Amino acid sequence: MSRELIKQLKMLKHEAVKPNEEWLQRNRGILLSQIKNTVSPGARKFSTANFWQAMSIFLPTKLVYSAVRPIIALLLIASMGVGGWIATVDASYEALPGDWLYPAKRATEKTHVVVINVVGDKSSQTKVHVELAKRRANEARKIVSNPAKVKMIGATVNELKDEINAVNKNLDEMKTSNKSVAEATKNVAQNVQEINDALREVKTGLLINGSVTSSDNLAKVAEAKDLTKNTGVKAVEVMVAKHLQGDSSISKDDVKLAINTQLASAVKDAATLNQSTEDVNKAVSVLNNEVKEIARESRGETLSTSTKILSTMIDEAAKQTQDAMNKTQQAASTTGQKVTEAKEFLSQDNLQQAMDVVREIVNTGNKAENVANNTIQALQNVLPVVTAATESPVSSSINIVVTTTAASKSVMGVTVISVSAVPSTTTTSTIQQK
Amino acid sequence: MPSNKLTEKILLYKLQSKEDPEAFAKLYDIYARRIYSFIYFKVSSVEEAEDITSEVFLKAWHYISEKKKIESFSGLLYRLARNSVVDLYRSRNKTKNILSLDDVELGIQIVGHERLSENFGQKLEKEKIVLALQKLKQEYREIITLRYVDELEMSEISQITGKGAIAMRVTLHRALKKLKDLLKEN
Numbered sequence: 001m002s003r004e005l006i007k008q009l010k011m012l013k014h015e016a017v018k019p020n021e022e023w024l025q026r027n028r029g030i031l032l033s034q035i036k037n038t039v040s041p042g043a044r045k046f047s048t049a050n051f052w053q054a055m056s057i058f059l060p061t062k063l064v065y066s067a068v069r070p071i072i073a074l075l076l077i078a079s080m081g082v083g084g085w086i087a088t089v090d091a092s093y094e095a096l097p098g099d100w101l102y103p104a105k106r107a108t109e110k111t112h113v114v115v116i117n118v119v120g121d122k123s124s125q126t127k128v129h130v131e132l133a134k135r136r137a138n139e140a141r142k143i144v145s146n147p148a149k150v151k152m153i154g155a156t157v158n159e160l161k162d163e164i165n166a167v168n169k170n171l172d173e174m175k176t177s178n179k180s181v182a183e184a185t186k187n188v189a190q191n192v193q194e195i196n197d198a199l200r201e202v203k204t205g206l207l208i209n210g211s212v213t214s215s216d217n218l219a220k221v222a223e224a225k226d227l228t229k230n231t232g233v234k235a236v237e238v239m240v241a242k243h244l245q246g247d248s249s250i251s252k253d254d255v256k257l258a259i260n261t262q263l264a265s266a267v268k269d270a271a272t273l274n275q276s277t278e279d280v281n282k283a284v285s286v287l288n289n290e291v292k293e294i295a296r297e298s299r300g301e302t303l304s305t306s307t308k309i310l311s312t313m314i315d316e317a318a319k320q321t322q323d324a325m326n327k328t329q330q331a332a333s334t335t336g337q338k339v340t341e342a343k344e345f346l347s348q349d350n351l352q353q354a355m356d357v358v359r360e361i362v363n364t365g366n367k368a369e370n371v372a373n374n375t376i377q378a379l380q381n382v383l384p385v386v387t388a389a390t391e392s393p394v395s396s397s398i399n400i401v402v403t404t405t406a407a408s409k410s411v412m413g414v415t416v417i418s419v420s421a422v423p424s425t426t427t428t429s430t431i432q433q434k
Numbered sequence: 435m436p437s438n439k440l441t442e443k444i445l446l447y448k449l450q451s452k453e454d455p456e457a458f459a460k461l462y463d464i465y466a467r468r469i470y471s472f473i474y475f476k477v478s479s480v481e482e483a484e485d486i487t488s489e490v491f492l493k494a495w496h497y498i499s500e501k502k503k504i505e506s507f508s509g510l511l512y513r514l515a516r517n518s519v520v521d522l523y524r525s526r527n528k529t530k531n532i533l534s535l536d537d538v539e540l541g542i543q544i545v546g547h548e549r550l551s552e553n554f555g556q557k558l559e560k561e562k563i564v565l566a567l568q569k570l571k572q573e574y575r576e577i578i579t580l581r582y583v584d585e586l587e588m589s590e591i592s593q594i595t596g597k598g599a600i601a602m603r604v605t606l607h608r609a610l611k612k613l614k615d616l617l618k619e620n
Contacts, residue, residue, distance in 0.1 A: 002610060005617070008563055009582035019470040019484070027488050028462055035495045036455050050451040057443040061505040062589075 096139050097152035109135075122177065123184035126170040130191045133163035133228075137198035140221075144205030150217075153202065157220045160195070164227050171234050175241060182249035185239045189258045192232030193265050199225045200272060207276075207376070222373045226366050229269075233362050236262055240355045256346055259354050263339050266361045270332040270368070277325040277372050284318045317378065324375035331368030335361050446507045449498055458498075461507055462491055469511050472584060476519045486522065490514045509593035512586065516594055566616040574609035581606055 056064040092101035092108070109132055116128045140156045143149040167188060174181040203221050236258045243250045291311050338361045345354035442464065448457035469490055474483035493514050497504070504510055567575055580591050588606075592599040 002614070005563070005610065005614060006582055008560060009578065010585065011560065019467055019474075019487070020480075023484055024466055024470075027484070028459060028466070031462065031488065031491055031495075032455055032459055034492065035458060038495070038499060039453050039455060050447070053447050053450050056505075057440070057447055065503070 096143055096149065097156050098143070098149045121179070122170050122174055123179070123181060126167055126174070126184040127187050129163045129166040129170070130188055133160050133167065134191050134195055134198075136160035136163060137195040137202070140202045141198045141205070144202050150206075153206070153217045154220050157199075157202075157217070157224045161220075161224050161227055164195075164224070164231050168227075168231050168234060171231070171238055175238050180247065180249045181238060181242060182247065182254070185235045185242070185250070186254065186258070188235035189232055189239065189261065192228055192235065193261060195228050196225060196232070196265060196269075199228065200269075204276075218373060218377060222369065225369070229265075229362050229366065232262060232265075233359055236358065237355055240351050244352065252349065252351070255351055259342065259346060259351070259358055262358050263342055263361070266335055266358070266365055267339055269365050270328075270335040273365070273369055273372055274325075274328050274332045277321070277328045277375070280372075280376060281318075281321045281325045284314065284321045288314050288318055320375050320378055324371050327371045328368045331364050334364050338364070442507050446504060449507075450501070450504070453499065458495060465508060465511050466491070468508075468584065469515050472512065473515050473519060477522060482522065486515065486518045490518055493518075506587075506590050506593060508586065509590035512580070512584075512590065512594040513596070562617060563613075566613055569616055570609065570612060573605065574612055577602065577606050578609050578613065 052064055052069055055068060059068065092099075092105040095101040095105045113128060113132070116125050120128070136156050136159050140153055140160065143152055143156070171185070171188065174184065199221055203218065203225070206218050206221065236255070239250050239255050239258055243252065243255050291314055338357050342354045342357035342361070345351075345357060442461070445457045445461050448454045449461070466487065470483055470487045473486045473490070474480070477483055477486065490511055494507070494510055497510060497514075567578065570578070577591060577595075580586050580594065581588070586594070588599050588602055592602050595602065597605075
C-alpha cells in the first residue's frame with residue numbers, strides 16, 4: 001500500500017503553476033545585473049573554506065565538515081607539533097652543557113634510552129649507551145676551553161660515567177648470553193678508544209686552564225678515563241670469550257684487531273703520561289729556581305715567612321714529582337715489554353693469554369696514571385702558593401698559568417697566586433702578578 | 435551521486451569560491467521554476483509568487499556573499515522560500531492553513547505520462563489522494579509534498595524545516611500513515 005501510495009504521490013505535479021517564461025527571463029536579467037554590482041573585481045584570495053567546499057563536491061557535506069575537516073586539522077596539528085619537536089631536537093643536536101637547548105637534547109636522549117630499553121635488545125641498548133658516552137666526552141672536550149662552561153665538566157663527566165657503567169652492565173650480561181654480541185662488542189671496543197682520546201684532551205685542557213675547580217674535575221676525568229679503559233678491555237674480553245666458545249660472528253682477525261687497538265692505546269697513554277710527568281717535573285724545577293732566586297736576592301736578609309714556607313713546599317713537591325716521574329717511566333718501560341709479550345702471544349694465536357697481558361698493561365697504566373694524578377693534584381695545592389715577589393719573566397719550556405685563589409690567600413696570610421704547571425708547545429712563559 | 439546534484443555542487447563551489455554570477459545564473463535556470471511552483475502552491479497569487487521567487491534568489495545570493503556554510507543550494511532556496519511565505523502570511527495576518535482547498539485545486543493537478551489514455555479509475559484514485567492530502571494537517575501535508583511531489587532529500591527537508599532528520603523521518607512516517615487512514619475512510 002505504501003509503495004503504491006508513494007508512486008501515486010510522485011505523479012502529482014504542479015502543472016498549472018508553471019511561471020511565465022517571459023517573466024522568468026526578465027527576472028534572470030534583473031537578478032544578474034543586481035548581483036554583478038555587488039561583486040568586487042580583482043583576484044580572490046585562497047580560503048580554506050573553498051577547500052572544504054571543493055571536497056564536499058565528492059564527499060557528503062556532513063562527512064567533510066564533521067569528520068574529514070577535524071581529522072585533517074588534528075593531523076596538521078600533530079605534524080606541526082612533531083615537526084617543531086624534530087626541528088628543536090635537530091637544532092639542539094650541537095648544543096653544549098649550559099646552552100638553553102641542551103635540556104631539549106638531553107630529554108630526547110633520555111626518551112631514546114627509555115624506548116630502547118623497552119623495545120631493543122642488549123646489543124642495541126649497549127650501542128645507544130656508547131653513543132651517548134661518546135657525546136658526553138665530546139661535549140666535555142668542547143667546553144673545557146670555555147671558562148664560562150668549564151664548571152659543567154664535572155656533571156658532564158659524571159653522566160659519561162653513568163653511560164659507561166650501563167655499557168659495563170650490558171657487557172656482563174652479554175658474556176653469559178647465547179645471542180650474537182659481535183656487533184655490540186666491536187662497537188664498544190672501537191668507540192671506547194675515541195672516548196679515551198677525548199678524555200685525554202679534557203685532562204690536558206683542565207691542566208692548561210688551571211681553574212679553581214680543576215683539581216676536583218681532574219679526579220673525575222681520571223676516574224672516567226679508568227672506567228672507560230676497563231670497559232674497552234672488558235669488551236675485548238667478551239669478544240675473546242665468545243670467539244673461543246665458537247661464536248662464528250667474531251672472527252680471529254676481529255679479536256686480534258681489537259687487542260692490537262688496545263695495545264696501541266696503552267702505549268699512547270703511557271707515552272703521554274710520561275711526557276706529562278716530565279713536564280710537571282720541569283715546571284717544579286723552574287719554580288724551585290724562582291724561589292731560590294728570591295732567596296738569593298734577599299742577600300742574607302731575613303727571609304719572609306711566606307718565602308720560607310714556599311721554599312719548603314716546593315722542595316717537597318719536587319721530590320714527589322721526581323718520584324712520580326720515576327714511576328711513570330718505569331710503567332712506560334713495563335708497558336713496552338708487556339706489549340711485546342702480548343704481540344708474541346698474538347702471533348701464536350694465543351688470544352686468551354694475549355688478553356691477560358692486555359689486562360695487566362691496562363692495570364699498570366692505570367696505577368701509573370693515578371700516581372701522576374695525585375702528584376699533579378698535590379702540585380696544584382702546593383706549588384701555586386707563590387708570593388708575588390718576582391716581577392721578572394721566567395724562561396722555560398712550560399707555561400705557568402697564574403690565578404688568585406681565596407683559599408691560598410687564607411693559608412698564607414699574604415697576597416698569593418696559584419700556579420699550575422702544564423706541558424707547553426711554546427717556549428714563552430709568564431707569571432702574572434696579582 | 436545523481437548528475438544534477440553533482441552539477442549543483444560544482445556550481446555552488448564556483449559561486450562560493452569565485453562569486454561567479456554565471457554559476458548563479460545556471461543555478462537560477464535549474465531551480466527558478468521549482469521554487470516558483472513551490473511558492474505559488476502556497477500563496478496562490480502570480481504576482482506574489484513572482485515577487486517572492488525573485489526575493490528568494492536575491493537572498494540566496496547575499497547568503498553566499500556572506501560566506502555562510504551551505505550544505506545544499508536547493509535546500510537553501512526552499513528554506514528561504516518557506517520563510518518568505520511565512521513572513522507573507524504573518525504580514526497578511528492570516529490564520530488559515532497555508533494550503534486552502536482552492537489553493538490545492540489551483541496548485542495540484544492530476545497528471546500522468548499518458549494522460550489521455552489514462553483510464554478513468556486511475557484518475558479517480560489520484561483525486562482521492564488529493565482530497566486526502568487536503569484533509570491532512572499542514573505539517574504532514576508539507577512534508578509529504580516536499581518529499582514526494584518536490585522529490586527533495588530528507589537532508590534538504592530537514593534543512594528547510596530546521597528540524598532534525600530523524601524527527602522528519604518520524605513525521606513523514608506518521609504523515610503517510612495518516613494519509614493511508616484517510617484514504618481507507620474514503
